[in-house]
Amino acid sequence: MTKQYTPGTHPDLPPPTRTRGPIAWMRLNLFSSPLNALLTILSVWLLWLIVPGIMEWIALDSIWTASDRKDCWAQMNEPRxxxxxxxxxxxxxxxxxxxxxxxxxxxxMLCFLLFLIAVVGILKDDLPGKRYWLWYAVAFPFIATWLLIGGFGLTPVPTTKFGGILLTLIVGIASLSFSLPIGILLALGRRSKLPALRTVCVLFIEFIRGVPLITLLFVASTMLMYFLPPGSTFDILMRVLIMVTLFASAYIAEVVRGGLQGLSSGQYEAADSLGLNYWRAHQLIILPQALKISIPGIINTFIGAFKDSTLVIIIGMMDILGLGRARLNDPEWLGLAPELYIFVSLFFFICCFSMARYSLSLEKRLATEHKQ
Amino acid sequence: MTSNRNKSRSLVLRLWRHQESRAVIIQILTMIAIFALIALIAQNVVVNLAAVGKEFSFGFLLWPAAYDITFSPFIEYTNQSTHLRAAAVGALNTLLVALLGIIAASILGFTLGILRLSRNWLVSRIVYVFIEFVRNVPILIHILAIYSMIVVLLPPAKKSYGLPDGIFFLSNRGFYVPSPIFEAGASIVGIIFVLAVISAIIFRQWAKRVQNQTGRIYPVFWISVAIVVGATGIAFLATGMPLSWDIPALKGFNFKGGMALKPEFLALWLALSYYTACFIAEIVRAGILAVNSGQTEAAHAIGLRHNRTLQLVVIPQALRVIVPPLCSQYLNLTKNSSLAIAIGYMDITATIGGISLMQTGKEMETMLIVMGFYLVISLIISAFMNWFNRRIKLTER
Structure with missing residues (x-):
């Protein structure tokens, strides 16, 4: 039975618990239960153990100018x-x-600038003359090839001279730009009503997805010569690019297929009832919607392909990782592996993380558009 | 004559305009193109192989391999063994690291996924940073970095870390753990353990039937644990404890006895596990978030406690979302294990696809074996996952 008060005699209630300010926030988010309090204390302890040491090593005690590792270590209290x-x-x-x-x-460098322009042209929706930007983006890989390899008035540069971040970007961007059209065609083939076409596409996609990229790269480096007409030579970079592109396109095909399956059959029927043939229906109605749904998946595949481009070091190509590892054997800088791996990881992290964030923001934007 | 040509053209046109016949024409043309390509490649291969004096045969598999494999825990291997045996050792090593990797990645991945969803801000942030950092750096860098950390940063065998001292040893020679020695009677304990597991499964099914019929709930989990642990423990004691441990000990510059997890194996296993675990964590998180909060509220409303809600309502529904991408992560882990070649762990790509290829010059045959092996594993894992997926599928009435 609750106690009854006559009006005016009720004692003051205790003030409500804080719901704002740092203390309330900590109580809610860090110490809401005994288990959470324990977890918080454990994490703080873990951070305390790890972060200051790493910070000191990376920033405070680091050396930026030295002629070799001996010189570097001489400037520190003790080596490493x-x-x-x-x-x-x-x-x-x-x-x-x-x-x-x-x-x-x-x-x-010019290539990289042109690449950035192409990316902006594709990603920004509200550019004037969007069509021409897209045409430029399609033409970009060919312009870049001409600029990098030379010929037609430019001094030719053999592809064996390519290396480092340049090579990483070439493998990444080339596989990225050629695998999308091939992947879309494969996805359409896989959903085709023609059994022969479908079987071929299914076999191709499942084969590529079933084997590791590294075996395909071995095929490119050791076996592909046997497949070509006798006497023909084929640049190793080109062979690798073909394999990486095929590999990525099989994965993109699956993502696009998911997008195609996400469309309701009403869209196909509507296109049919308008009297559009297969290609017009796909160009005007099906693909714009299916690709929009699958953009985040496609970007994720690109991130994967970009990370996989490091595998080329196993067949002896010198991308950023391979070149760095070669430098590690240099007597001047012998054994500075942690520095190298942190640098290379940071490079990949910045590239991949920004792509992932972009994909996430796109996903959010597309999701709200669907919700209306 | 002109009328004849017109007629024949119109026949082709008519066939082309008719949907069904066009489909047939397109398919025939596709098949012709594909077979022409295959024939062209086959002919090129024959000509090219003849030009360098090679022939296509798998006879080389019986030649002595003449190289060493330092890590062969399952079958006997010396450098006098055949290439076939080297391939088998490599295949088993791949399976070993893939299986252990899948187990470790699942445990770590589910833990990280749940911690990521924790209401504790600090924990969820730390896990987020870890996951994002690991996911966005290529697996090859992880493998190489962990390997160089083990080899360069860990102390030599003489100054190895003991965890605890005297039983486990961590040094740049690898991780040494005691290995079990089974004595007479151990097989009886093993048989009784298997029998206990089987009877626990039968008990579970019986308990489920009882619950369906009468609504009575047994503490199934604890009784199963009691059956398995109790029966095995009693058998172990009754046969006179037929198990002892071979503890590694430092002799000279290296350890003798015990079981050695070599640096190559450790690096590959660790890197594959935590890299895949970060992807699994995101999958688990998405799966749990995908279960509508109304489901939890409904479960609470019909009086289920928190644990039972998770067990009976949330997890079964989350699993439906989790399993398909989880399957492809397991496949990825298995395929990524081929990167072993970068640090010299002798898996199938490094043995038959690496050294055997270089020694015999049989590119075609060795790559066929390696690719066939991975294709078979992929098919088995996806078949298993499809079966599992069907089992937990939503039964719509």
């Missing part, structure tokens, strides 16, 4: 006390361009 970023700094040009001739390095 801090990171020796002088190693990365001294090889930075090499890491960027590989052995690309120094007086021609404006070409890869």
């Amino acid at each position: 006390d801090g990171a020796c970023w002088a190693f990365i700094k001294s090889s930075f040009q090499l890491f960027l361009f590989g052995w690309y001739p120094e007086d021609l390095r404006w070409r890869p």
